[in-house]
Amino acid sequence: MAADTVIPFGFESLPVRGALIHMSQSWQRMLRDHDYDQLFTETLGHAAAATGLIAQSLKFEGAVTLQIQSPSALQMLVMQCTSDLEMRGMAVADTDKTAANFPELTNGAHCAVTVDNGERPYQGIVEIAEESLAASLEHYFSRSVQVPSHIVLLANEELAAGIVLQQVAGQPIDEDDWNRLKFLIETLAFGDFEGEAGLELIGKLFAEDDVRVYEPRAVNFRCRCSARKTEDVLRMLGEDEARETLAELGGIEIICEYCGHRRHFDAVDVERLFSENVVPAPDSVQ
Numbered sequence: 001m002a003a004d005t006v007i008p009f010g011f012e013s014l015p016v017r018g019a020l021i022h023m024s025q026s027w028q029r030m031l032r033d034h035d036y037d038q039l040f041t042e043t044l045g046h047a048a049a050a051t052g053l054i055a056q057s058l059k060f061e062g063a064v065t066l067q068i069q070s071p072s073a074l075q076m077l078v079m080q081c082t083s084d085l086e087m088r089g090m091a092v093a094d095t096d097k098t099a100a101n102f103p104e105l106t107n108g109a110h111c112a113v114t115v116d117n118g119e120r121p122y123q124g125i126v127e128i129a130e131e132s133l134a135a136s137l138e139h140y141f142s143r144s145v146q147v148p149s150h151i152v153l154l155a156n157e158e159l160a161a162g163i164v165l166q167q168v169a170g171q172p173i174d175e176d177d178w179n180r181l182k183f184l185i186e187t188l189a190f191g192d193f194e195g196e197a198g199l200e201l202i203g204k205l206f207a208e209d210d211v212r213v214y215e216p217r218a219v220n221f222r223c224r225c226s227a228r229k230t231e232d233v234l235r236m237l238g239e240d241e242a243r244e245t246l247a248e249l250g251g252i253e254i255i256c257e258y259c260g261h262r263r264h265f266d267a268v269d270v271e272r273l274f275s276e277n278v279v280p281a282p283d284s285v286q
């Protein structure tokens, strides 16, 4: 299977831009420390592919965060992708609740897409009112952002993938052409990603069209947690709570919910954290 990439492309004779994302290694790493069921895996994978597709279109250095919160079985889902296509994400289940499909999983959900360029974050609210995340995002792009879009997302334990087509603003497209493209991308299936799922696949999908394909970009799993951020979490927990846990368990272990990285704090660490004139630990690269 091909390396994890996003491939942007455009149509020579239609005012449509697109991108294809394909993640296997980075996706499997994201799942590694979790025990999601099939529906959670699928939903998280759809979110990963969608967030990567949005992030690849950023024209500045920044990050996209897609966050879903619901009173249903999907308590929370967070997916973050930087403009360099470094991604992390996780989901939390409400184990008292069950769901058989996406609408049940996200009933009553709020979904926010935040684009952060380091200065002024912009947040859009995506209504999860459709049968899938792809349909909800299409609805958001078409109605709220005025960019008519077709989106197809696929995910299982091995693969998170997707494709987006967006109309170029101010350039009308023939309705039949737009519907034909929708039909073509809806044929996308897991089997399409078994070979060199890149240029070849784009060529196969749009065999009748003149498609200009741009340089593929690598997608990687990368968590931005660090020793310093973990210490901040411990500080927020408070000195009393930290000392109580220390007395009870002999140490404090904080596990990153994104990457599974374990950081251990002993009595000396806790002493240092809550003493005055704190010297922060060097930020780890992890």
Ligand SMILES: [Zn+2]
Binding pocket: 223, 224, 225, 256, 257, 258, 259, 260, 261
């Ligand atoms: Zn982490």
